[in-house]
Amino acid sequence: MNERVKHFRDCCRLLDQDKEESKAAADSLGQMVEEDMPQEYGIPYSPEGTLKTNTVPDEQARHYRGLWHELVQHLTDLGYLSDKEFVAYHKRRRSAADDPVILSPVLKAARTYLAEEEWPELAEIYTGDFSDIQLYHLEQYLGQLVERIARYTSFDGVLPPPAAYQLGQVNCYGRSLAYRLRTLITFDKKLHDVYVCTEAEIGYLFNLDQILELELLKKPDHAIDLQIPKRFWEIIADIDVLYEKFRDAKPPGTRKRTIALVYSLTANRSMQEAEVSLSASPSLGTKPRWTKNLVKDSERITSRPYNFLGIRILQVKLWQTNFYIGAVDGTWGTVSHEAVEQLIAQEKEMLAEESPQLKRRQIKDREKLLARAQTKLPGESTYVVGLAPLYTLLAHYHSTASAPEESVENILEDLKNQDGVDDEAIDKKVLHDDAVGELYPDAAKKPRRRVAYTRVSFWQGIKRGIKRIGRWIAKTIKKLLGPIFGFVKLILGRIRSSIQRFFRGFRYLGYFLLGKPIVTLARPLAEGGDPMVMATKFGRDWDGYNLINDEARPEDIDRHSAHIKDMKDSMFYFIDSTVKIIKAIGKLTQPGGWVWLGLKIARFLLEEVVDIIV
Amino acid sequence: MSFLKDLVTLDVVTVTGKFVLKKEAKTESRRNVQRHIIDFDSMFNQLENGSVETDAEMRILAATRIEIDRDTYHFVSSNLTEADEGLVKMHFDAVTAATEGRSATLARLMPRGLRRGDDASGDNA
Numbered sequence: 098m099n100e101r102v103k104h105f106r107d108c109c110r111l112l113d114q115d116k117e118e119s120k121a122a123a124d125s126l127g128q129m130v131e132e133d134m135p136q137e138y139g140i141p142y143s144p145e146g147t148l149k150t151n152t153v154p155d156e157q158a159r160h161y162r163g164l165w166h167e168l169v170q171h172l173t174d175l176g177y178l179s180d181k182e183f184v185a186y187h188k189r190r191r192s193a194a195d196d197p198v199i200l201s202p203v204l205k206a207a208r209t210y211l212a213e214e215e216w217p218e219l220a221e222i223y224t225g226d227f228s229d230i231q232l233y234h235l236e237q238y239l240g241q242l243v244e245r246i247a248r249y250t251s252f253d254g255v256l257p258p259p260a261a262y263q264l265g266q267v268n269c270y271g272r273s274l275a276y277r278l279r280t281l282i283t284f285d286k287k288l289h290d291v292y293v294c295t296e297a298e299i300g301y302l303f304n305l306d307q308i309l310e311l312e313l314l315k316k317p318d319h320a321i322d323l324q325i326p327k328r329f330w331e332i333i334a335d336i337d338v339l340y341e342k343f344r345d346a347k348p349p350g351t352r353k354r355t356i357a358l359v360y361s362l363t364a365n366r367s368m369q370e371a372e373v374s375l376s377a378s379p380s381l382g383t384k385p386r387w388t389k390n391l392v393k394d395s396e397r398i399t400s401r402p403y404n405f406l407g408i409r410i411l412q413v414k415l416w417q418t419n420f421y422i423g424a425v426d427g428t429w430g431t432v433s434h435e436a437v438e439q440l441i442a443q444e445k446e447m448l449a450e451e452s453p454q455l456k457r458r459q460i461k462d463r464e465k466l467l468a469r470a471q472t473k474l475p476g477e478s479t480y481v482v483g484l485a486p487l488y489t490l491l492a493h494y495h496s497t498a499s500a501p502e503e504s505v506e507n508i509l510e511d512l513k514n515q516d517g518v519d520d521e522a523i524d525k526k527v528l529h530d531d532a533v534g535e536l537y538p539d540a541a542k543k544p545r546r547r548v549a550y551t552r553v554s555f556w557q558g559i560k561r562g563i564k565r566i567g568r569w570i571a572k573t574i575k576k577l578l579g580p581i582f583g584f585v586k587l588i589l590g591r592i593r594s595s596i597q598r599f600f601r602g603f604r605y606l607g608y609f610l611l612g613k614p615i616v617t618l619a620r621p622l623a624e625g626g627d628p629m630v631m632a633t634k635f636g637r638d639w640d641g642y643n644l645i646n647d648e649a650r651p652e653d654i655d656r657h658s659a660h661i662k663d664m665k666d667s668m669f670y671f672i673d674s675t676v677k678i679i680k681a682i683g684k685l686t687q688p689g690g691w692v693w694l695g696l697k698i699a700r701f702l703l704e705e706v707v708d709i710i711v
Numbered sequence: 712m713s714f715l716k717d718l719v720t721l722d723v724v725t726v727t728g729k730f731v732l733k734k735e736a737k738t739e740s741r742r743n744v745q746r747h748i749i750d751f752d753s754m755f756n757q758l759e760n761g762s763v764e765t766d767a768e769m770r771i772l773a774a775t776r777i778e779i780d781r782d783t784y785h786f787v788s789s790n791l792t793e794a795d796e797g798l799v800k801m802h803f804d805a806v807t808a809a810t811e812g813r814s815a816t817l818a819r820l821m822p823r824g825l826r827r828g829d830d831a832s833g834d835n836a
Binding site: 629630631632633635638639640641642643644645646647648649651654655657658661662664665668669672 | 717718721722723724725726727728729730772794795797798800801802804805806808809810811812813815816819
C-alpha cells in the first residue's frame with residue numbers, strides 16, 4: 098500500500114482516540130486534504146468556487162494549453178508556484194481543459210503575481226480586486242499575461258531596468274533578480290530556495306560583479322548600496338551582453354586571451370564531472386600541442402567561480418537556441434555534450450549544403466571555426482570546446498519563435514518521406530500530441546528542466562534588429578564618416594575649383610583681348626616699403642613682354658611664372674567650356690538631347706571621380 | 712608686311728629694373744584712401760615700340776624670337792648674376808606659355824577637319 102495512503106488511514110483511525118493524538122492527526126489530515134491532495138488528485142469540487150474556462154473556442158484550446166504551460170513555468174521560476182505544484186500540474190496537464198481544478202494553484206499564483214506587478218496596462222485589463230480574478234479573466238488575457246511575466250525570466254534582453262527597486266523589496270524585480278542569481282551562480286545551493294533577493298544575498302551579487310570585473314556594485318566607502326545600478330540589470334537580463342562581459346573578464350592568476358571548456362567522457366558516455374573545467378589559453382588553435390597546454394592550464398581554474406559561471410552562460414545560450422534541453426544547473430553532463438554535438442552536426446550539414454555557393458576561403462574559415470568550436474583530443478575521451486567560436490556559431494541561430502515558415506514545412510516533408518510515417522501519424526505527432534511534452538518528456542519527473550520560450554517576438558525582434566543596426570551604424574559611422582566627407586569634399590572641391598577656373602579664364606581672356614597685363618606683386622624688401630612689380634603682357638599674336646623687378650625674390654618669380662601658366666590654361670579652359678556649353682545647348686533642341694547631356698555630365702563626373710581616386 | 716611678319720613671329724622680351732608700386736594717398740572728406748598706381752599702358756606701349764624713356768635703370772635681360780618655321784633666337788644679357796638665373800627661367804616659362812598659347816589659339820581657329828587629332832568620329836558621329 099502506498100505510504101501516504103497508509104498514513105492517511107492511520108490518521109483517520111486516530112481521530113476518535115486520545116485528545117492530543119487526535120489533534121495531531123487532524124492537523125496532519127488537514128495538511129493532506131487541503132494542500133497535498135489538490136495537487137496530486139483531482140478534487141470534485143473547487144475550493145475557489147466556480148472554475149470555468151469557457152471563453153476559449155475548442156480550436157484555440159490547444160494554443161491556450163501551451164500558454165498555460167508557459168505561465169506555469171514562469172510562475173514557478175519566480176517562486177509564485179512551488180516545485181511541488183509545478184510537478185502536480187505537469188502530471189495532470191492534459192486534463193486541464195476538461196478539469197479546471199488543476200489550474201487552481203496557477204490561478205492563486207497568478208493573483209499574487211498580478212498584485213506585485215507594476216503594469217500600467219493592467220488597469221485596462223482588469224479593474225476589480227485581484228483576489229476576485231477568475232480563470233476566465235486570465236484566459237481572456239493569457240497571451241498578454243504570459244508576454245508580460247516572461248520578461249522577468251528571459252535572458253533575451255527584453256527586461257527593462259526597474260525605475261525604482263531596492264534590494265529586499267518583494268516584487269517582480271526582486272523575484273527576477275533571485276531567479277537570475279539562481280540560474281547564473283551555482284556554487285551555493287542555498288540559493289536554490291531563494292525567490293526574493295534580500296540583503297542576505299548581496300554577497301552573491303558582489304561575487305557576480307567581481308567575476309565579471311564590472312565594478313558596478315563596489316562603493317568607495319564599502320557601504321552596501323541597496324539600489325542595483327541600471328547597467329547591472331541590463332547585463333544580467335541579456336545573455337549576449339553577459340557573455341561579452343564574461344569573455345572580457347580575466348580569471349585571477351591567468352594570462353587569458355581565449356577560453357575553452359575541457360571535459361572528459363567515459364567509455365559509456367557518462368561524464369566525469371570533476372574534470373570539467375574552463376581553460377585560459379594565450380591562443381586558440383587545433384594542434385595537439387595547443388590542446389595539451391589548454392588541458393594543463395584548465396587545471397588552474399577548475400574550481401573557481403569563474404569556471405562555473407562560464408559553464409552556466411554556455412548552457413543558457415545553448416538552451417536559448419533550443420540545443421540544450423537539460424536544466425541550467427552548471428553541471429556539464431551528457432545532455433550538455435550532446436547539445437554541442439548536435440550544434441556542430443547541424444553546422445557541418447549546413448556547410449555541406451552551402452559549399453557549392455561558397456568560395457574556398459569561406460569554406461576553410463567555416464571549417465576552422467567548427468574545429469575550434471569542438472575538438473576531441475586524439476586517442477582520448479577528452480573534448481575541448483572553444484567558447485568564443487561556439488558562441489559565434491550560436492549567435493547565428495534563430496530561436497524557434499522566429500524560425501522561418503519554410504523550415505517547418507521542410508521538417509514535415511522530411512517526416513513524410515520517412516518509412517512508416519504517414520500523414521495521419523504526422524498529424525497526430527505534430528498537431529494532436531503535446532509538442533512540449535514530446536520535446537521535454539519528463540517535465541513532471543525532472544522539474545528543473547525548462548522550455549526555452551523566447552521573448553523576442555516578431556515586432557520585438559524587428560525593434561531589436563533596428564536597434565542593433567542603429568548601434569552598428571553609430572559605431573561604423575565614426576569610421577566611415579571621415580572618408581565619406583573627405584570624398585564629398587574632394588568632389589565638391591573639384592567642382593568649385595572648376596567654376597573658379599572658368600571665371601578666372603573669362604577675366605584673363607578679357608585682359609588678353611584688351612591688351613592688359615597680368616601683374617604679380619612681390620613683397621617689398623623692407624617692412625612698409627613699396628611692393629615690387631612683376632608684369633607680363635601678351636599681345637593678341639602672343640608676343641610677350643615681361644617687366645620684372647630685378648630685386649624680386651626667387652619664390653615671387655616662381656609665383657609669377659605660375660601666374661602666367663595659369664592665365665594661359667584658364668583662358669583656354671574658359672574657351673573650351675564655353676564652346677561645349679554652346680554645343681550642349683544646341684544639342685538639347687535635338688531629340689534625345691537631354692539624355693546626351695545627362696550622359697556627358699555623368700561621364701564628366703565619372704572622370705573626376707576616377708581622377709580623384711587614382 | 713611688318714604686320715604680317717609680326718603675326719607669324721613670336722617675340723618675348725624680358726626687361727628688368729626697379730619696378731615698384733607707388734602708393735598715393737588721396738584725402739577725401741570722410742576717409743583716407745591709398746591707391747596703387749602704375750601706368751602699364753604707356754610702359755608696355757613704349758616697350759613694344761622699342762623706345763623706353765625713363766629715368767629708371769632698366770635692362771633687357773632676355774629676348775626670344777621664334778620664326779614661323781620654328782627657328783628660334785634667344786638673346787640673354789651677359790654678366791648674369793646668381794639672382795638673374797631665376798629671372799631667365801621665368802623668361803623661358805613665358806616663352807613656353809606664349810608658344811603653347813599661340814598653338815592652342817591656332818588649333819581652335821583651324822577648321823574642324825584640319826585639326827590635329829581630329830578623326831571622323833566626332834560628337835555627331
